[in-house]
Amino acid sequence: MITIKDIARAAGVSHTTVSRALNGNPLIKPDTRERIVRIAAEMNYVPNYSAKNLVTQKSNTIGLFFSSIDQGTSSSFLMDALKGIRQALDESYLLTVNGIDDVLHLDRVHPRRYDGILVMSQTEHDNAFIYHVKASGIPLVVLNRQLDDPSIPNVAADDRGGGRAAADHAYELGHRQIGIIEGRPGFKSSAERRLGFMESLIAHGLTPNPAHFVQGDYSIESGYAAMIQLLEAPERPSAVFCCNDDMAIGAMNACFDRGISVPEELSLIGFDDMVFARYANPPLTTIRKSVLEIGREGTKLLLERMEHPQLAPVHRHLGSELVVRRSAAAPRQPAGEI
Amino acid sequence: MITIKDIARAAGVSHTTVSRALNGNPLIKPDTRERIVRIAAEMNYVPNYSAKNLVTQKSNTIGLFFSSIDQGTSSSFLMDALKGIRQALDESYLLTVNGIDDVLHLDRVHPRRYDGILVMSQTEHDNAFIYHVKASGIPLVVLNRQLDDPSIPNVAADDRGGGRAAADHAYELGHRQIGIIEGRPGFKSSAERRLGFMESLIAHGLTPNPAHFVQGDYSIESGYAAMIQLLEAPERPSAVFCCNDDMAIGAMNACFDRGISVPEELSLIGFDDMVFARYANPPLTTIRKSVLEIGREGTKLLLERMEHPQLAPVHRHLGSELVVRRSAAAPRQPAGEI
DNA sequence: CCTGCAAATGCACACGTGAAAATTTTAGAA
DNA sequence: TTCTAAAATTTTCACGTGTGCATTTGCAGG
Numbered sequence: 001m002i003t004i005k006d007i008a009r010a011a012g013v014s015h016t017t018v019s020r021a022l023n024g025n026p027l028i029k030p031d032t033r034e035r036i037v038r039i040a041a042e043m044n045y046v047p048n049y050s051a052k053n054l055v056t057q058k059s060n061t062i063g064l065f066f067s068s069i070d071q072g073t074s075s076s077f078l079m080d081a082l083k084g085i086r087q088a089l090d091e092s093y094l095l096t097v098n099g100i101d102d103v104l105h106l107d108r109v110h111p112r113r114y115d116g117i118l119v120m121s122q123t124e125h126d127n128a129f130i131y132h133v134k135a136s137g138i139p140l141v142v143l144n145r146q147l148d149d150p151s152i153p154n155v156a157a158d159d160r161g162g163g164r165a166a167a168d169h170a171y172e173l174g175h176r177q178i179g180i181i182e183g184r185p186g187f188k189s190s191a192e193r194r195l196g197f198m199e200s201l202i203a204h205g206l207t208p209n210p211a212h213f214v215q216g217d218y219s220i221e222s223g224y225a226a227m228i229q230l231l232e233a234p235e236r237p238s239a240v241f242c243c244n245d246d247m248a249i250g251a252m253n254a255c256f257d258r259g260i261s262v263p264e265e266l267s268l269i270g271f272d273d274m275v276f277a278r279y280a281n282p283p284l285t286t287i288r289k290s291v292l293e294i295g296r297e298g299t300k301l302l303l304e305r306m307e308h309p310q311l312a313p314v315h316r317h318l319g320s321e322l323v324v325r326r327s328a329a330a331p332r333q334p335a336g337e338i
Numbered sequence: 339m340i341t342i343k344d345i346a347r348a349a350g351v352s353h354t355t356v357s358r359a360l361n362g363n364p365l366i367k368p369d370t371r372e373r374i375v376r377i378a379a380e381m382n383y384v385p386n387y388s389a390k391n392l393v394t395q396k397s398n399t400i401g402l403f404f405s406s407i408d409q410g411t412s413s414s415f416l417m418d419a420l421k422g423i424r425q426a427l428d429e430s431y432l433l434t435v436n437g438i439d440d441v442l443h444l445d446r447v448h449p450r451r452y453d454g455i456l457v458m459s460q461t462e463h464d465n466a467f468i469y470h471v472k473a474s475g476i477p478l479v480v481l482n483r484q485l486d487d488p489s490i491p492n493v494a495a496d497d498r499g500g501g502r503a504a505a506d507h508a509y510e511l512g513h514r515q516i517g518i519i520e521g522r523p524g525f526k527s528s529a530e531r532r533l534g535f536m537e538s539l540i541a542h543g544l545t546p547n548p549a550h551f552v553q554g555d556y557s558i559e560s561g562y563a564a565m566i567q568l569l570e571a572p573e574r575p576s577a578v579f580c581c582n583d584d585m586a587i588g589a590m591n592a593c594f595d596r597g598i599s600v601p602e603e604l605s606l607i608g609f610d611d612m613v614f615a616r617y618a619n620p621p622l623t624t625i626r627k628s629v630l631e632i633g634r635e636g637t638k639l640l641l642e643r644m645e646h647p648q649l650a651p652v653h654r655h656l657g658s659e660l661v662v663r664r665s666a667a668a669p670r671q672p673a674g675e676i
Numbered sequence: 677c678c679t680g681c682a683a684a685t686g687c688a689c690a691c692g693t694g695a696a697a698a699t700t701t702t703a704g705a706a
Numbered sequence: 707t708t709c710t711a712a713a714a715t716t717t718t719c720a721c722g723t724g725t726g727c728a729t730t731t732g733c734a735g736g
Contacts, residue, residue: 001450003692014716019694029714046448050397051692053388054721061432069420079416082435083407091442094399094451096432097420104429110384112339113432220617249617256619279558279587281594281619341722352686357724367684389722392691677736684731691723698717706709 002045011039022047061094062302063114065129067122069099076274077291081120081143084295088303100129111138116302118295121145123187139306143298144291145188146317153305153313155298157289159189162320163196163241166269166287169322170239171204174330175267179212179237181226181247187218193243193271212237216247223250231258238331239267245274248284252327267328283325293318340383349377360385399432400640401452403467405460407437414612415629419458419481422633426641438467449476454640456633459483461525477644481636482629483526484655491643491651493636495627497527500658501534501579504607504625507660508577509542512668513605517550517575519564519585525556531581531609550575554585561588569596576669577605583612586622590665605666621663631656 004022008015013036021028021036028036053059064085066078082097089095093115100119103109109117109132116139119130123145133140134152146156170178180197183190194213201208211233216222223242227250230240242248248270255262262268262282270277273288297316305311342360346353351374359366359374366374391397402423404416420435427433431453438457441447447455447470454477457468461483471478472490479491508516518535521528532551539546549571554560561580565588568578580586586608593600600606600620608615611626635654643649 005692015692016694016717017715019692020715023694025694027714032714044445046445046450048392048450048692050388050391050450051721052694054386054392054691054723055693055695057721059388069417069424078420079407082416086407086437086440091440091446094432094434095436096399097435098433099424102424102429107382107384108429112384112386112388220613249614253617253619275558276587276614279591281591339722343722353722354687354724355685357722358685361724363724365684370684386722389691390724392693392721393723393725395691679734679736681734682732684729686729687727689725689727693721694719696717696719699714700716701712701714703712704710706707 001048002043003048004045007036007040007043007045010043011036057112059113059115060092061096061114062089062299063096063098063109063117064120065098065100065103065117066120067099067126068101069097070101076276077120077272080291081295084290084292084297085118085299087292088296088299100126103129106132109133109136109138111136114138116140116306118143118298118302120295122189123184125186139302139309141298141302141305143294146192147315150315151313153301154315155294155301156317157291157294157320158317159192159289159320160196160199162271162287162289163193163243164200165196165320165322166193166241166271167197167200168204169285169324170241170267170269170328171200171206173239173267173328175237175239176206177209177212177235177237177239178206179209179214179230179233179240181214181216181223181230181240181242181251183243183247184217185215190218190243197241209235209237211235216243218244218246220246220250220253223247224254225250227251227254228258231255231260237266239269239328241269241271243271245270245272245277245284245286248286248327249276249280252280252284263327263329264332267331269328273323277323278325280327282327285325285328286323287320288323289320290318339386340381341386342383345374345378345381345383348381349374395450397451397453398430399434399452400427400637401434401436401447401455402458403436403438403441403455404458405437405464406439407435414614415458415610418629419633422630422635423456423637425630426634426637438464441467444470447471447474447476449474452476454478454644456481456636456640458633460527461522463524477640477647479636479640479643481632484530485653488653489651491639492653493632493639494655495632495658496655497530497627497658498534498537500609500625500627501531501581502538503534503658503660504531504579504609505535505538506542507623507662508579508605508607508666509538509544511577511605511666513575513577514544515547515550515573515575515577516544517547517552517568517571517578519552519554519561519568519578519580519589521581521585522555523553528556528581531579535579547573547575549573554581556582556584558584558588558591561585562592563588565589565592566596569593569598575604577607577666579607579609581609583608583610583615583622583624586624586665587614587618590618590622601665601667602670605669607666611661615661616663618665620665623663623666624661625658626661627658628656 214226270286277284552564608624615622
């Protein structure tokens with residue numbers, strides 16, 4: 001393997017000069033630098049990252065941690081996050097992907113191993129991990145889940161606003177009995193979307209019906225089960241807001257199996273606008289939140305903080321927007337002003 | 339930061355002894371070892387991986403490379419791969435995720451940076467990358483795509499067998515006009531599935547109709563467009579094999595938009611058995627290939643080869659199996675023996 | 677008490693790099 | 707020329723770890 005010493009010998013200078021020349025240190029005369037760079041290229045020199053990392057105390061590694069890779073993380077979510085992060089991240093960084101629930105040895109998550117950490121957080125259970133990272137002094141940005149603690153930089157979608165928009169939409173279509181299939185208990189996103197949903201109901205003077213609140217866990221299956229439950233409720237809702245698209249797909253299937261047509265007999269609204277939403281049958285009306293954008297903005301934020309650790313922590317909320325397709329329509333007998 | 343020298347001082351031994359004790363070297367007396375381990379734990383010692391890597395010439399990093407993260411890779415594919423790999427991979431390894439098309443500087447992919455590399459390959463364009471890795475001496479396993487070159491370890495699904503199984507199934511249901519929507523040109527999987535499909539047709543004495551072969555690119559949209567094309571063909575096929583599930587979903591939507599009911603008027607068969615397949619409407623008959631299993635087995639293979647580089651390269655083919663759901667049925671007027 | 681040998685431990689070095697200190701070269705002024 | 711200051715480059719050292727080899731320790735046998 002070629003080292004800077006080999007290059008130094010070939011160029012007739014000291015290895016320090018080579019190091020400086022390759023790292024853009026202004027102390028080196030331009031033509032010396034040029035010559036060294038040329039020789040290095042000729043010799044196919046690749047720096048030894050371990051040695052470099054040892055002396056610079058960096059690792060060139062960014063860690064991306066999901067709450068879980070096995071459970072509750074939809075695959076398009078993972079993919080979009082990865083895309084967004086890569087867009088903002090220089091190729092020279094290694095990007096590792098982990099599930100927080102796979103981390104058995106917390107002390108492996110260490111400043112010497114990671115220059116910075118992105119947490120794609122979906123649940124408050126991540127907090128132990130997040131505070132470990134913070135305590136160990138690794139620059140950190142928490143993505144996707146809104147945090148209360150202002151000391152931790154945070155980029156998330158406006159889940160509450162999205163939930164509100166969904167309910168508003170149903171109301172404006174004329175629905176007065178609006179149900180909700182909630183996400184995984186403990187996931188902040190789930191609680192926030194529910195909250196926005198409630199706010200809208202209340203703002204419109206509707207009294208929430210407890211039988212119309214059903215628990216899911218973000219999986220397709222849970223959406224199916226929850227919808228069955230709603231269909232069997234005494235006063236069946238005419239519209240249902242599902243806290244993510246996966247559950248909306250499950251719900252749609254439940255309707256189909258029970259012979260209920262969507263949206264004629266029942267309107268469905270999802271959340272996330274994943275790729276398949278527009279190919280559902282009927283295409284799914286949903287709330288778009290751009291995980292890609294969250295990933296990208298969060299990464300930019302992290303890089304900034306890695307360079308300037310003193311910067312005050314920022315909380316950013318990216319808007320979520322209603323995407324109208326065909327799974328939600330006016331109810332058969334509009335509630336109107338009776 | 340605590341180093342082994344600090345521990346050595348605290349324990350009254352040399353740092354060499356500490357190093358040996360912590361690494362399980364048998365030269366150390368059991369009670370000495372025990373004492374040192376205890377002290378290390380008390381002092382919250384975490385090894386400096388950069389230093390360790392420098393001296394052992396390892397990086398503790400496994401690179402996972404997809405053909406592309408942006409295009410042609412379905413998200414569930416990425417996720418399943420990740421799950422499978424993590425199942426087989428010790429927590430002490432860092433696992434990085436990259437798109438081959440994002441790699442601008444090939445020389446960054448270097449033995450010093452990666453102890454081993456997994457390539458989730460989908461196209462022959464990856465070959466340049468694969469041979470670079472091979473040439474640079476990094477232990478390597480290529481996943482998902484069948485390779486011709488026996489010198490490179492390979493784990494893939496039996497794409498051809500899957501294509502054959504799909505066509506066989508359509509034939510057995512009574513279809514005689516069977517179309518195919520092909521995958522992305524240049525992707526080996528696409529060519530193999532097509533080949534299996536052809537083999538089946540020929541084995542059953544059917545003459546392939548060129549108008550029934552339509553190009554797609556594995557995207558939902560392309561499936562939609564291709565199906566429109568098939569529906570407008572002079573002799574419309576009564577069954578269509580889509581080279582992946584995404585395209586089958588697109589095709590299903592095209593049928594729906596044109597008022598063609600599936601499976602009554604037209605049968606559809608997909609490939610991959612992704613999560614949404616069973617929630618399509620109707621649920622999609624498809625070919626299951628376990629990306630998770632491919633990932634897991636491939637990782638095991640890679641770890642073996644990292645330990646014993648001399649081992650002969652292995653090619654493994656994991657079977658693909660037909661999953662019968664409801665999108666494919668007997669045609670209205672069975673072709674029978676006329 | 678010495679010898680011999682095995683077990684246990686320590687020493688010194690290497691890895692490739694970057695930073696501080698030391699040295700040489702260059703340029704300019706006297 | 708000679709001196710001085712600045713610029714350019716080299717020398718030296720440190721980073722934290724693992725390993726070959728040397729050294730010490732412990733113990734049994736004579």
